[in-house]
Amino acid sequence: MDHEYPFYQQQEPQMTDYQAQLEQIRQQISALDAELLGLLAKRQQFTNQVAETKIKAHMQVRDPVREEQLLIKLIKQGQPLGLTPQYVTSLFHVIIEDSVLNQQMLLAQKANPDNAQPLNRVAFLGDKGSYSYLATQKYFSRRPGELMEIGCPSFDAIIHKVETGEADYAVLPIENTSSGSINEVFDVLQHTSLSIIGELTHPVEHALLVACDTDISKLKTLYAHPQVFSQCSHFLAELGNIEVKPTDSTSAAMLKVSEMQDPSIAAIGSAPGGALYGLTPIKSNLANQKENHSRFIVVARKPVNVPLQIPAKTTLVMSTVQKPGALVEALLVLRDNQINMTKLESRPINGNPWEEMFYIDVEANLQDGPMQTAIEQLHGITRSLKVLGCYPSEEVTPTRVAAADALQG
Numbered sequence: 001m002d003h004e005y006p007f008y009q010q011q012e013p014q015m016t017d018y019q020a021q022l023e024q025i026r027q028q029i030s031a032l033d034a035e036l037l038g039l040l041a042k043r044q045q046f047t048n049q050v051a052e053t054k055i056k057a058h059m060q061v062r063d064p065v066r067e068e069q070l071l072i073k074l075i076k077q078g079q080p081l082g083l084t085p086q087y088v089t090s091l092f093h094v095i096i097e098d099s100v101l102n103q104q105m106l107l108a109q110k111a112n113p114d115n116a117q118p119l120n121r122v123a124f125l126g127d128k129g130s131y132s133y134l135a136t137q138k139y140f141s142r143r144p145g146e147l148m149e150i151g152c153p154s155f156d157a158i159i160h161k162v163e164t165g166e167a168d169y170a171v172l173p174i175e176n177t178s179s180g181s182i183n184e185v186f187d188v189l190q191h192t193s194l195s196i197i198g199e200l201t202h203p204v205e206h207a208l209l210v211a212c213d214t215d216i217s218k219l220k221t222l223y224a225h226p227q228v229f230s231q232c233s234h235f236l237a238e239l240g241n242i243e244v245k246p247t248d249s250t251s252a253a254m255l256k257v258s259e260m261q262d263p264s265i266a267a268i269g270s271a272p273g274g275a276l277y278g279l280t281p282i283k284s285n286l287a288n289q290k291e292n293h294s295r296f297i298v299v300a301r302k303p304v305n306v307p308l309q310i311p312a313k314t315t316l317v318m319s320t321v322q323k324p325g326a327l328v329e330a331l332l333v334l335r336d337n338q339i340n341m342t343k344l345e346s347r348p349i350n351g352n353p354w355e356e357m358f359y360i361d362v363e364a365n366l367q368d369g370p371m372q373t374a375i376e377q378l379h380g381i382t383r384s385l386k387v388l389g390c391y392p393s394e395e396v397t398p399t400r401v402a403a404a405d406a407l408q409g
């Protein structure tokens with residue numbers, strides 16, 4: 001006879017028991033997460049108060065000594081709680097970056113009081129879901145006023161919207177870590193009266209997006225912006241014989257795939273952007289370089305004043321006289337005035353392909369004495385020189401603390 005189990009034998013827990021346990025723990029996690037959000041919001045209120053004080057005291061926003069002390073203390077406090085120095089450091093780098101950018105925005109607002117408006121009409125490439133759309137959302141989420149998104153089919157159309165007053169700002173991609181400078185934007189900057197008033201970098205995480213249940217082996221056609229194809233050239237080479245079809249923007253590619261609902265068709269774009277079109281990612285991280293970012297500039301009809309308390313960048317465009325060493329002579333002016341150049345880009349002059357325009361980004365405030373001297377000297381040795389804009393630098397370099405140092409003593 002089969003062995004009889006005593007009636008009182010504990011039954012094996014059912015899957016529903018485990019799910020109930022999981023749900024109970026998850027509710028406790030969610031309650032703690034809500035508390036953490038409340039604390040972060042309170043911290044933001046305090047650091048905004050710090051900004052108010054710094055405005056009155058004409059103090060720099062960044063205080064590296066304070067950041068180093070703060071990180072060392074937090075690493076020590078985290079250790080007995082089982083929080084590694086790496087975890088604590090990376091967490092507070094994000095928190096401090098947000099604090100610095102918020103403070104910079106507050107100081108910039110004080111320096112440009114008439115810029116604050118209830119509605120920010122912003123032109124950008126493509127439509128909702130494009131990388132420019134995501135960058136626009138990111139940049140203006142930190143600024144007061146409602147955002148009116150104005151998607152455009154081309155860079156010329158974007159510039160036209162702002163020049164004619166149909167838009168207040170434009171967000172333009174100017175370079176990408178994988179595919180380099182975006183030449184069309186440098187070319188439109190040559191002839192516009194608009195000023196660069198801001199910048200931001202935004203991660204560009206390309207994913208393979210589809211509208212219905214399928215897999216890579218079934219794909220025959222791929223839609224994407226040409227920039228995306230060059231950034232994902234290695235992935236495309238591995239894909240083999242698949243037809244790639246360029247679109248004006250990433251959002252146009254995603255809209256196409258969403259409308260066709262065809263399992264043999266996909267788009268390359270960001271997963272958050274794709275979600276706006278009902279697309280799902282079947283493969284991520286397609287870019288040649290894993291750290292793939294695009295830098296965007298923000299342009300407007302009026303330049304902004306950048307307070308000396310926050311790090312500034314100035315972008316110049318110049319053409320040199322036709323003599324050997326002319327460019328070197330111009331760059332030596334920057335060196336002689338202790339001005340650090342962060343970017344140099346050359347572009348042919350429309351209608352005069354044998355001469356070039358040079359775009360230069362420097363880490364300097366236009367109001368600075370040395371910068372004023374450099375501009376004056378450059379006017380004397382170049383054929384043409386134009387300041388495209390002076391704007392707050394949004395690159396917040398994190399303060400590094402060696403974990404070992406932090407845990408000593």
Ligand SMILES: O=C(O)C(=O)C[C@]1(C(=O)O)C=C[C@@H](O)C=C1
Binds near residue numbers: 047061070103
């Ligand atoms: O305490 C300050 O001075 C702040 O501005 C706050 C804060 C922070 O978020 O902790 C931000 C930036 C500074 O570099 C240092 C610290």
